[in-house]
Amino acid sequence: MTDTKPANADQREFWSDIxxxxxxxxxxxxxxxxxxxxxxxxxxxxxxxxxxxxEIGCGNGTTTLALxxxxxxxxxxxxxxxxxxxxxxxxxxxxxxxxxxRFIEADAQVYDFPRQHFDAAFSRFxxxxxxxxxAAFKNILGAVRPGGRVAYxxxxxxxxNPWIRIPAGASxxxxxxxxxxxxxxxxxFSMQNEERVRTILSGAGWSDVTLERFDTECSLGGDxxxxxxxxxQMGPMSEPFALADEETQRNTLRVIEEALAPYADSRGxxxxxxxxxxxxxxx
Ligand SMILES: C[S@@+](CC[C@H](N)C(=O)[O-])C[C@H]1O[C@@H](n2cnc3c(N)ncnc32)[C@H](O)[C@@H]1O
Numbered sequence: 001m002t003d004t005k006p007a008n009a010d011q012r013e014f015w016s017d018i019x020x021x022x023x024x025x026x027x028x029x030x031x032x033x034x035x036x037x038x039x040x041x042x043x044x045x046x047x048x049x050x051x052x053x054x055e056i057g058c059g060n061g062t063t064t065l066a067l068x069x070x071x072x073x074x075x076x077x078x079x080x081x082x083x084x085x086x087x088x089x090x091x092x093x094x095x096x097x098x099x100x101x102r103f104i105e106a107d108a109q110v111y112d113f114p115r116q117h118f119d120a121a122f123s124r125f126x127x128x129x130x131x132x133x134x135a136a137f138k139n140i141l142g143a144v145r146p147g148g149r150v151a152y153x154x155x156x157x158x159x160x161n162p163w164i165r166i167p168a169g170a171s172x173x174x175x176x177x178x179x180x181x182x183x184x185x186x187x188x189f190s191m192q193n194e195e196r197v198r199t200i201l202s203g204a205g206w207s208d209v210t211l212e213r214f215d216t217e218c219s220l221g222g223d224x225x226x227x228x229x230x231x232x233q234m235g236p237m238s239e240p241f242a243l244a245d246e247e248t249q250r251n252t253l254r255v256i257e258e259a260l261a262p263y264a265d266s267r268g269x270x271x272x273x274x275x276x277x278x279x280x281x282x283x
Contacts, residue, residue, distance in 0.1 A: 008082065008107050011129045011186060015083035018239050024089045027060045029230055033218055037153045037275050038063045038124040040214050044279045045151040047071055051119040054143055055079040056108040056152070057126015061090025061101075067122060068099035078118070080106040081126070109136035113143030120144065123152035129186040137204030144282045150206065151279045154191035156213060160274035162263075163220055164188075164235050167228070170259035171237040174252040175244060178236060188236070197278055206280035214275045219268040220260070227269035228256045 015023075023030065042063070047053060047070040058064045058079035068077045079101060081087050087105050094101045104111070109130045121140050130136035140150065158165055168177065181187035183196070191197050194211050201209045221227025232241045232253060241252060263269050 006107075007110050007135075008129065008131050008186075011131075012082045012107070015081075015129075016085060018242050020083040020085040022233050022238055022242070023059060023083070024085050026230070026234055027062070027089065030234065031060075031062050033220070034124060036216060036218070037214065037273070037277075038066065040275075040277050041122065041124060041151050041153040042066060042070065044212070044277050045120050045122055045149065047075075047120060050074040052076040052117060053078075053120045053122055054108075054113065054118050054140070055126075056121060056123040056140065057081050057129070058090055058103065059083070059086045059124075059126065061086075061093045061103065063122070063124045064090060064101050064103070065093065065097050065099055068097070068101050073100060075100075076118075077101040078104065078113075080104045080108050080111060082107050109139055111139070113139070115142055116145045118144050119148045121148075121150040121152075125153060125155070127152050128154050128188060128190045131186055133190070133200045134203045137201055137206065141205050141282055146282055148282045149279060150201075150282075151277065153214070153275050153277050154197075155189055156215075156274040156276050157192050158189045160215065160272060163218065163271040163273050164231070166259050166263075166271065167231045167256045168235050168237055170255045171232070171235075171241070171252050173255045174248050175237050175240040177240060191276065191278075194276070197276065201278070201280050205283070207283045208279075208281040210279045212277045212279075214277050216273055217270045218273050219270055220263075222268045224257050224260050224264050224269055227260055227264075228253050231260075232256060 049072040051071045058081045064079040091103050
């Protein structure tokens with residue numbers, strides 16, 4: 001029997017169901033945490049006023065509005081995402097921002113973008129979930145003019161990201177987490193490997209592929225309880241946690257708190273985050 005599922009159907013469902021709702025609710029918490037990484041990738045893109053830019057996996061629209069600031073009223077921002085709840089939030093924020101931004105519910109891997117129309121493409125953690133990443137980056141390339149560029153931020157090595165590795169690992173004492181995807185399957189760490197990133201982008205036709213490692217420490221919360229409450233809703237344990245009974249939830253929070261306690265000090269709970277800032281040019 002042939003598989004008739006459309007591209008990225010599982011991801012569409014995943015980001016539109018419990019996970020999408022949680023990202024909408026947690027937007028005021030997630031944004032400050034991810035801000036340094038998005039800012040680094042926007043810097044790498046070096047947008048000029050009047051330029052046209054596509055955003056891939058715009059989520060709640062925070063970076064869309066930052067891109068719009070850069071290109072100004074003469075520029076253009078087209079933001080795509082396949083999560084209905086997050087797009088609704090992004091659209092609501094776009095309306096009141098006064099920026100000329102357009103949001104579309106679409107899969108960036110297959111969406112029929114206007115050809116060679118854009119100067120640049122951008123993403124903050126929105127390009128690791130394609131079931132065919134070469135096809136996706138080829139499709140994005142087709143939308144960018146010759147000489148145009150792409151810049152995005154993605155997670156680097158899992159082992160260098162204790163902010164998620166440690167609480168997720170602890171939660172396994174009580175929750176059954178989704179199986180860790182293989183390195184070449186869609187998932188949070190699917191772009192952790194430098195060679196794989198180069199192979200995907202070159203295979204899709206991009207040139208001058210550059211990866212810059214950007215590592216920093218960030219706060220996961222004001223104290224251990226705060227950080228634990230947040231990460232239990234955001235990490236790979238978010239769905240099993242949301243669906244667990246009260247006792248299992250209590251036990252899970254306790255083991256995560258124990259695991260995070262060594263990282264707490266008077267500033268809050270600080271752990272390491274490690275990312276790649278990836279840039280490339282359309283020949
Ligand atoms: C980790 S979230 C990041 C959201 C947002 N960029 C941010 O930084 O807050 C990943 C986003 O990519 C979107 N996404 C995943 N696969 C996609 C695809 N094939 N096309 C468009 N968006 C996609 C998800 O719906 C989700 O909004």
